[in-house]
Amino acid sequence: MKLMFDIQVLALQTDMTRITSFKTGRDAQNRVFPECESKQPFHPASHHGNREERIMEFNKICKFRVGQLSYFLEKMKSTMDGDASLLDKTLIIWGSPMADPNIHNHRRCPLVLLGHANGMLKGNLHLKAADSTPMANVMLTLLHQLGLDDMKSFGDSTGEFSLSELRTTTVA
DSSP states (O other), X not given: OHHHHHHHHHHHHTTSOSOOOOOSSOTXXXXXXXXXXXXXXXXXXXXXXXXXXXXXXXXXXXXXXXHTHHHHHHHHHHSEETTEEHHHHXXXXXXXXXXXXXXXXXXXXXXXXXXXXXXXXXXXXXXXXXXXXXXXXXXXXXXXXXXXXXXXXXXXXXXXXXXSGGGEEEOO
16 A cells, blocks of 8 residues: 555656545455454455444454555655645545445445645544535535536535535544
8 A cells, every 4th residue: 555655646746647546445355454453354344233343343454544544644745846745735535435334324424635735625624514415515516626617516416515614623
């Protein structure tokens, strides 16, 4: 994973691309992550049956995978692009297609926006969407903020999702 992050940073730094996409693993994969101190394969562990010991085992795998993000963020933060870091100039979208993999629930999936996108994102905010809000609403908002105002919809979007502090709680 770190090698893939290094390649992405290098590609952005050298202006080989302005967009990268990286999926850290297939949802149905049966890979074991011995680095996270779990002997369970990812997909079987995700079907924990709401049993606490199995949830905690799945949590080990998830913590490991999400924990790899700090390496990427540090690399982006320490790589300068003119007068600012790549992290300051970049929008990173990190998320999951599953909210509750135990029941294959695709509603209220976690989504994190990182970086400052050249000042587009303020940061240090936690936004909670209403239960019926499609994730595509965030994507539509981001597209509009990136200048693609002619996009009237994106996927199953129902409108924009406010990224302002009016619907947020500040992260301590």
